[in-house]
Amino acid sequence: MKRIELTPRLRAVADLVPAGARLADVGTDHAYLPAWLLQQGLIARAIVSDLRAGPLSRARETAAACGLEDRMDFRLCDGLSGISPGEADTVVIAGMGGETIAAILAAAPWTRREGVHLVLQPMSTQKELRQWLQESGYRIVLERLAREGETFYNILSVEPGPMPPLTRGELWAGRQDLRDPQTGPYLDQELRRAARIGEGLRRSETRLSRDRLERLELLIRELNEMKKEWEHGHGN
Numbered sequence: 001m002k003r004i005e006l007t008p009r010l011r012a013v014a015d016l017v018p019a020g021a022r023l024a025d026v027g028t029d030h031a032y033l034p035a036w037l038l039q040q041g042l043i044a045r046a047i048v049s050d051l052r053a054g055p056l057s058r059a060r061e062t063a064a065a066c067g068l069e070d071r072m073d074f075r076l077c078d079g080l081s082g083i084s085p086g087e088a089d090t091v092v093i094a095g096m097g098g099e100t101i102a103a104i105l106a107a108a109p110w111t112r113r114e115g116v117h118l119v120l121q122p123m124s125t126q127k128e129l130r131q132w133l134q135e136s137g138y139r140i141v142l143e144r145l146a147r148e149g150e151t152f153y154n155i156l157s158v159e160p161g162p163m164p165p166l167t168r169g170e171l172w173a174g175r176q177d178l179r180d181p182q183t184g185p186y187l188d189q190e191l192r193r194a195a196r197i198g199e200g201l202r203r204s205e206t207r208l209s210r211d212r213l214e215r216l217e218l219l220i221r222e223l224n225e226m227k228k229e230w231e232h233g234h235g236n
């Protein structure tokens with residue numbers, strides 16, 4: 001029987017799934033995440049869904065190789081459209097763009113009902129996703145980082161409800177755990193990204209780029225403050 005090993009990214013996602021969750025893994029592809037959670041005995045069943053038939057058949061192959069076919073429920077559907085409210089209390093949406101994740105949640109207002117827990121792992125447009133969540137009745141409970149080589153991944157644990165507004169820096173980089181040793185290198189990476197955007201804006205002479213540069217400089221100041229707070233906690 002095949003044993004599933006998770007990459008650091010998927011392992012960090014799995015760590016935020018509560019034991020005993022009634023899980024829906026949206027955009028599951030190979031279904032490695034639910035297969036691992038089932039093999040660890042952390043969940044009893046999972047709904048696994050994908051927009052496309054190819055990935056869903058890969059999910060079936062994983063389930064067959066692991067002997068988990070009768071513990072996974074396969075759904076071919078867009079986002080949560082084929083999953084009824086009440087069928088799942090924990091929804092994972094991982095490995096997709098932030099705007100796609102927001103669109104999937106916007107189309108399923110039941111994800112804002114009390115008792116629903118979301119674990120989101122956007123591959124891009126993280127800032128837009130955080131902004132959308134805070135404007136749409138969701139609360140980011142915590143954020144985690146996972147690192148694979150030079151790439152950092154953001155993982156958000158989200159529940160319905162209001163949250164204190166995120167600052168410019170938190171919208172950009174998340175409200176990260178300042179005790180996590182990965183947070184400093186992650187903030188350095190984000191500072192370099194902001195600096196590169198700043199160089200481009202400085203070369204352009206338009207009024208719009210000057211306004212954007214001013215906002216970017218405020219952001220860089222905030223990211224530096226977050227970095228200093230992290231250093232303080234790490235004895236630097």
Ligand SMILES: C[S@@+](CC[C@H](N)C(=O)[O-])C[C@H]1O[C@@H](n2cnc3c(N)ncnc32)[C@H](O)[C@@H]1O
Pocket residue numbers: 010026027028029030049050051052055077078079080093094095096100104
């Ligand atoms: C890069 S894979 C991520 C697989 C897995 N969740 C992970 O994190 O490793 C993205 C998957 O999302 C699926 N997908 C994209 N848009 C979707 C949507 N609107 N609804 C459901 N699945 C979607 C794709 O077909 C693909 O299988």
